[in-house]
Structure formats: C-alpha cells, structure tokens
Amino acid sequence: MNESELRSKWTSEKLIYERWGQFIISKLSEELERCVDNLDQFLKIPPRVRVKTDASLVDKAFYRKKNYEDPYNDIEDKVGIRFVVLLIEDIEIIRNIVVNADVWEYDECRNFEAERRKDPLLFTYQSVHFVLRPKTPLTLDGHTILSQTACELQIRTLLQHAHAELTHDSIYKSERTVKPNVHRTVAKSMALIETTDEFFSSVTRELNYGPLQEYRIVELLDSTFMTYTGLTPNLQKSSIVIWDAYEDLIDEKLIENIHKDLINNNEYKFLSSTLKERYTENTFYQQSIIIFLYWMLLTNKSRLYRYWPLDGRVLDPLANDVGISSTWEV
C-alpha cells in the first residue's frame, strides 16, 4: 500500500472509526454510571474521540522507521480515546468493565503494573492501553463496523497523564537526541509521580474509611428507619457532617443500643408516627440519622449539644419531640 492508497482508504473509513470510538465511550460511561457516584467527577477529563489526521497517519506509516508490513491495519491507534481518573484503583474499575464486556475483543497491549514487574528499575511512561475491536460486525447509525476496526483506549491517572503530556511529543517522538540529564530528570518525575499516586490512594482510603463504614451504621440505620416508619430515608450532606462530629460514639454496639433504648422502648413508640408526620414537612426528618439524634438527646445530651455542628435551632423541634430541655441555657 502506497501513501496515496493509504490516504484514500483512511478518508473513506475515518467516519466508521470515529463511530466505533464514540460507541466505546458511551458503552463504558453507561457501565461506569452504575459503579461510581458521580461520573463527571470520576472522569477528570471528559473523554472524546481523537481520529488521526491524514498527515499524522502517513507520517507514522512511512516516516518513523516503524517498518510496518501492513501499515493501515498494523497502526492500531488510528482512532483513540482516553479515560483519565484520579486514583490508581479507579483505573482498575474501568479495566474490569473493559475485560468483562462482551461486545469487543480486547488486547491489553500496555499495563504499567506488568511493566513495573518486568522492569523494576525503570521509571518511564505509565498507562494502561487496550486495543478494542468489535467481536462481530456492528451496525451503528447505518455504518457497518467490521471486526478488524481497532480503537486504542488509554486509561491513566491524572498524574500519569501529566507526565505523558510533557514527554510524549518532546521525547518519545523527538527526532533529536535527547540529552541524558533530561532523560534522568523525566525518570525522576515518574518515580515521584508513582510515589504521589500511592499517597493519594492511601489518603483516600483513610478519608473514606472509619467506624461509620466499618460498622455499616448508615445502612443499618436506614433499614431501621424503614421498618420503623415505612418510609424511605434520604441521605444528605448534613448527616455526613453530623456523623463526623460524633465519630467517637460509633462502635459495634451503637445500633443495638439505639434499638434497646429507643426503638424497642414502648415509651417512645409515638415517635414513629411523629416521624411520619414530619417527613413531608421537613427534609431533615427524611434522614435516618434523625433516629440517632433522638437517641443522643435521650442518652448523650451534653455531648450532642457541645459538639453540634449545625445551627442550634435544628435541634429544637427534635428536643421538643422527646421533651428534653436544652442546655444552651445559662
């Protein structure tokens, strides 16, 4: 295949490749929606399809000393997409979706974890690369995508991406000889990035894991709320702030104690109908933490008031419900 044959084939098929890329983005996004809270926050750069320009394809096929036998099919990144995330473990979430999907054949051509094991002394470009091809020919918007249509998918962290941005054109594609000290500095950056990525992961783990998660307090309280009132609780930001203020009170006995002192105590039976009435009036009453707060008023009033993180008036109607005088008083 000569240069002009390659150009004309690419011109006629470019659109098909673009459709294939778009299909992969929407398929992955759809699957990700199911396992992450907020996809826009999860993906640090909105993914888009990048189709190689004619010039760049020709350059790669004939002028970069690559010696392809069948340049058109051997070049697998004629169309590429990239998913950039914050944490190393986020990459694994996407990777899992890719390898378990049944619409494409995948070829995992780069995996930095494997590369680290293979060359433990090397600090260089890190990313996960897949080449995806339809398992069977697909028809999208009237275009048939044949099974040899390849798309390169890159998955990496924001920091790995920064490294790639710096080095890709200036070093990897450089025609000039790069001085050793530049190579050394770039390698040092990668070592630093790998370290920082690990720190990011451990910070996130520490932040998101505490007694609230360990004892599954929110889930258990939600189910208590549901059986107690027959209504579905909603989780809001305010309850996170409250849990944070009383973290030292959370232990494996908490839910049991709430049941003993409040839920199963006949004296407080009326609270179930009180909650049902307030549910529609006030969104604060729609959170299962309300049960914890009643319990606090009854058993840990001093601490509740001393460390209360929100406007004090929020507690007034609750204290009224259980007939407890406030300690704001002088």
Add this chain to the structure above:
Amino acid sequence: MQLLNLNIDKIIIHQVFRRNQDGKVKPLQSHEYTVFDHSAMTVFKRRVIDALGEGSKAVQMEIVDQCATSVSKLVDSMIDQDQETFAVSSFDIATKLADAQQTRSIPGGIVVVFTGTQGSSAKKFLGIIKAEVHTGYEKKVHPTTNEISLKFVEELLLTPGTRLYKTVGFFEKVDCEETADDLNDKWAVMISDYQISQADGKAAAKYFYEDFLGCGYPKTNARVTKQFYEVTSQFISKLSVTEVEKSHLINALTTYLKADVSNVVSASEFAQTYFNDLATQDAYTGYVKSQGLPTTAFTKDVEHVEGNLNVRKVRFGSNVRITAPSEAFKNLVEIKEIDGEPDESGVRAKWTQIIVKDRIVRQE
C-alpha cells in the same frame, strides 16, 4: 418530667400589672385565643420544655389549698371546659395572680394559660406562665447597605432566659381517678421558678407557688434526697478513676448536699459542676434516671442523710477504717495512692498513703 409527645391546643394570654400606690391594678382580659404559626409554636414548646421538661430546674410540689376558689380546683374544672367558658375561666387565673402579687416589688407581665396533651398516652395538662416584661433591642438591617442598627424595644416577652418567667404545669396523672378526693391523686404539679433555687429564694418565690398556686414542698423529699445520695455514691464508686479522684467526688457530693445554699437538688446540675468529661455527665444523668429519681430538680431535704453528710468514712480491705467529720476530712486528710512492695510474681500491690494534718491525742 419528660414531656414526650407534647401537644398544645389552646393558648390565651392576659395582662397583669405591678401594684400602684392605690393597691391592686385590675388585670386586662383577652377574649381571643392566640394562634401561633409553626415556628412560633416550636419556640413556645421549647420554652415550656426548657422550664418543665427533663433536665430543667422545675420541682414537683404538692397541692395544699384545695378549696373551691383555689387555683387547683379551678384547673381541675377548666380542663374539660369548652372554648368559650375556658377563655372566661382563664381570666380568673390572671385575677388570682394579681391578688397574690401583694407587694409593689413584683413586676407585671403577661399570664399565658394553655392546655394540651403529653406522654405516650396523651394525658391532659394545663400550664400557666407568668412572663415578666423586659427591655431589649431589635436588629434592623438597612435595605441597601445591609448595615445593622439596633432599635430599642421596651417590652420583650418570653425570651430564652428562664429568669424572666415562672411556669407551672398541672399534669394529669396516668391511671388517675376522675373523682379523686385529694387533687394530688389526680394532678402532678411541676413548678419552675429560678428564685426557688436561690439561697434566699424561698421567700421571693413564695407568692407564686404558695399565695397564687396554693402549693407547698412535698413531704417525701427527705427520702428522695437520701436516694439521690445513695445513687450518686454508687455511681462514683463504679467509675473507672483513681481512689483519690473518687474521694474528691464523694467530698463534692457531701458539699453539694450539705453546704450548697440552693434549696433544690438537680442531677444535671451536679453532673455539670463536678464531672469533668461530658461522657461521664451523660452516663450519670442516665444512671440517675434509670434508678427512678426525678429528671428535673427537686427540693432538698437532708433529714435522712444527715448522718452520711456529717461523717466521712473510708474503708480498707483489711478492716482498717478511717472516720472523720466531713469538714475535717476534706481539710485535714490527704489520701494518695502509692506502689507497695512487689509480691512473689513481682507485681507491686496498691497501697494508700494517708496524711492527717494533726497530731494524735488519744489511742485505744
């Protein structure tokens, strides 16, 4: 009193005035009920619960005056009256208060008469608040600059400071007899008046609880005070603190009951004054409640604990005892925990070092 499930259905407000040189000034009657919106009602309930609810300084009193014209009889008949009659009767309460305010030192204010239900079985109650008028400021925000200025307000009412209102609640007892001869069998009376807990407060508060309401201190408080002493001692002995700290806490309990000038005892007050950490405070008030003691305040009567209060005792495992008058113990005896000699396994025993700041005068 834990005012669970509090519901207020009627509120009517009359005005009473300070006496002038000619004597009593006739109260001013309202004919309309007051209707609060949701947030105003929440705040009103807050005032009632702060005055009478769990953790408040309200004390239970006994109805002494039960004659036909007494407030308690009036309350007993008013509770089932229709709207129209109730509005009229409520003014009789205001008149009774004006009569009881014998001296010119007692300020005027408003008399709020309200009824409702409380508790899981929705028992009826009638409440009366005498709120004194005081002065204050209202915040004004400039519409364009948003800067604030203060506008003087001559008459403010029902602000959170409980010093400025006296509250009484007549609470229908659970399983009460409708036709009980003694109104004390039918009604529990809780009175909240900051003056009662003051050193010289009894006299100042008397016009309200005695002259106006016809109530008196209950006779059973010597027993409750003793129980309070015992329950608190038990709690202190179970605390996981050093013996020295326990000794200080027992001294504090003695002082609180014996020397404190206040006429009332309150578990929450004791907790806040003597237990440093909030967790112990809450654990203590919870323990006191679980032992059946009042969760509000109660009037102090040390008759049955005189002996415990006068003499401090410390007992050791080996039958060694130290006994001293409480005052002398607090001032002259110093207790310290020290490490004793090691036993066979090398563990040091806990010993006690006692310093008595005095010399021996006799031995037997």
